[in-house]
Amino acid sequence: MNNATASFQDSYGQMIADVGVKTRRAQTLATTQGNLADQAQARHDAVSAVNLDEEAAEMMRWQQAYQAAAQVVTISDTIFQTLLQATGR
Numbered sequence: 001m002n003n004a005t006a007s008f009q010d011s012y013g014q015m016i017a018d019v020g021v022k023t024r025r026a027q028t029l030a031t032t033q034g035n036l037a038d039q040a041q042a043r044h045d046a047v048s049a050v051n052l053d054e055e056a057a058e059m060m061r062w063q064q065a066y067q068a069a070a071q072v073v074t075i076s077d078t079i080f081q082t083l084l085q086a087t088g089r
Contacts, residue, residue: 006014
């Protein structure tokens with residue numbers, strides 16, 4: 001092996017060591033990439049995630065506005081009906 005300068009065991013040992021080094025490097029890179037992906041997802045979520053408390057408050061605000069508009073319509077109808085009755089129609 002290796003131009004007759006290394007035994008089979010030496011060559012095999014070197015090959016196993018190389019595989020171990022490359023495997024460890026791949027594991028480290030995978031861990032690093034996973035961490036970067038998690039950080040990117042966290043940044044994305046911080047910008048675009050829905051805050052349920054804010055959504056509930058906004059829904060209550062719109063509900064109150066709808067109820068106020070309904071009261072205006074009801075009062076307007078009452079006034080209109082009173083005017084119609086006053087004119088005898």
